[in-house]
Structures are given as structure tokens and as C-alpha cells.
Amino acid sequence: GSGPWKLVRWVKGDRIVFEKHEEYQNFGKPFENKGAPHMDRLLITTMPEAQTRLSALSTGEVDVAEPPLPLVQQIKEKGDLNIYIAENTGQNVFFQFTTNRPPFDDVRARQAVAYGTDAAEAMGSIYGDLSDVAWCPYHNPNMFSQDTCRDKGYEYNPEKARELMAELGYTPENPVEVHFLGWTGGERDKIMEIYQSQLAEIGIDADVQIMDIGSFNARVRQENEKTSGKGSFDMMTWSWYDPDILFQLHHSPGAYRGYTSDTLDRLLEKTRTTIEPAARKEAFWDVFDYLLENAVHINQYSPGWEWVYALRPELEGFYVGPFLHPYFNDVKMGQ
Secondary structure, eight states: OOSSEEEEEEETTTEEEEEEOTTOOOSSOSSSOOSSOSSSEEEEEOOOOHHHHHHHHHHTSOSEEOOOGGGHHHHHHHOSSEEEEOOOOOEEEEEEEOOSSSSTTSHHHHHHHHHHOOHHHHHHHHHGGGSEEOOSSSOOTTTSOHHHHHHHSOOOOHHHHHHHHHHTTOOSSSOEEEEEEEESSTTHHHHHHHHHHHHHTTTEEEEEEEEOHHHHHHHHHHHHHOOSSSEEEEEEEEEOSSTTHHHHHHSTTOTTSOOOOHHHHHHHHHTTSOOOHHHHHHHHHHHHHHHHHTTOEEEEEEOOSSOEEEEOTTEEOOEEOGGGOEEOTTOEEOO
16 A cells, blocks of 8 residues: 555454555655654554553553553552553443334333433543543533533433332333444443443343444344343443534434434535524534433543553554544654
């Protein structure tokens, strides 16, 4: 290709070896180096276990890796490694529901999940201050007021959630059974287990199922296309830098063949009929109102995956760009 690195070898599940492309020229990528990378070789090694990655960092076997999230504060305090936190990731972690069968064909069940889960507790106990609770269906605090979305949304209120579930005939003693789907990585399994415990207290027996991202995306669509069986909802994760992500997700037929409506389609189409910033922003507020009122898209937190890196102290110039792509063009090894 024409990028900064040339592929030398790829051993699936083990490593990818690159060498620098000597004739590469940078015509706009967000790094300072305008020519070939400073380093001669780039080796990407697969290490699924977080403790293995941390050990490899400590010994110098690798220079940058995703650290165990629960140990980030400890790593900071120890000072042997540097912590890099990617900003403005555009990541959104949110609930979406299978609405073609009970219980989530009823808005009250969806609202109960929203009221009955405490993102601050779940995310905070795993990530600490590395992530923020997200209230708007699209998370960008610089563009949309999180306080406004919080006022329109669903603060943790388990009593209200139990009332809604009781209206549907379910209690903690007589719960409804549903699938709760998620994908691997980012300690999301632990967060989902906390949600599972919270949901049990309002009358929802959530069967947590974790799978790889490819299987997860296929399973979500499969659940949306089924008309019978257990109810289902999932903790979805998308990343984008503009609220047009909501058009991709929810305009008919929908990214996963999930919830759609004529009203929502019209609201989403309006966001694409103007380039005037104030009018476009107002159109998205209308979309937010609809998604929140109907409990279609319930944001949880942001960011949510692969946004924290640990670095050897001699590594200089490491940068994470759009879509969480790590760039190595500016990387040099210092003293």
C-alpha cells in the first residue's frame, strides 16, 4: 500500500511485523512527522491476558500496551510506566432493546431498565475516573448539555423501576427472564454483572452472555428478527464524531433491524436537511427527546474501550487518533 508501514509478516493470533515505508509522505494525517516513521520496525504482538501485557511492559519486552484497567491508578502512583488516555474518542456505550416481542415491546419495560441501572456505580467501580456517565443519546459534552439530557432522561430510581415492572406483572420474586448481550474486552463483563444484580432487584432476570464483536453484532440482529422466545437487550458500543451516528443506528431499517418508527425516521431525516449548525443541533435535540421518551437508546458511559494505554518511559511521540487508531509515525525511543 501507500501507508507509512509495509507488511513483512502476519502470524494470525500471534504477531504482525511491519517495516517503515521509506518513501512515505504525510499529506494530512494528524501527526507532526511529514515523512517516513522514525522507527525502522513496528511489531504488534497479541497478548490477550492483561497481566501478561503488564509484565511485558515492565521487562521492556513491549513498549506500549493496554494495561489492566483496575491497576491504572496503581501504575500511575508507582511511576515506572506512563499512562496515556485518549481524548475525544467519540465512543458511546448504550442499551438498545429487541422490541418485536415481550417484555421490551412495552415502553415501560425499557424505562424500567433505564431507571433500574446505575451507570455511575457500575462504571465507577470498574473505571474510576477514567470514564464519564453519558446522559445524551449522543455523547459530546462540548456539543450537547449532559445536564439537559439528564433532566429528560432516567436517573437511577429502582423504586420507579419496580413500579413499572409491577404494572407488567413482574416482581423480584416473579421476574421476567431476558437475554443480556455484550462483547468482550474493556472489563464490560464486570460492568454487566453489576447491572445484572441491579436488574434482579426490580424484577428482571438477565442472562448475561459475552461474545466476540462479530458474533455479538450478528446475534443482536438475529434477536431483532426473531418473533418469539426470551426478550433480549444488549449493551452496544459505537464510536463516531458526529450525532449522525443516530441516523445510521435508528433510521429504517435500522443498523440491527431493531426499533424504528415513521416519526423517528422523519426526525432523523430533518437532521440531514440543513447544514446550518444551530438548526441542525435543534433537530438533534428533537431526536434525543424521542429516543429518551420512548427509551429506545439509553446511553451509559463514554469512553468505553481501548482508550487507556501504558507506555515505557523512553517511548516518545505516541498518539491515538480518530477511531482509537494508535499512530506510531512520531514515535522515537528516548533515553
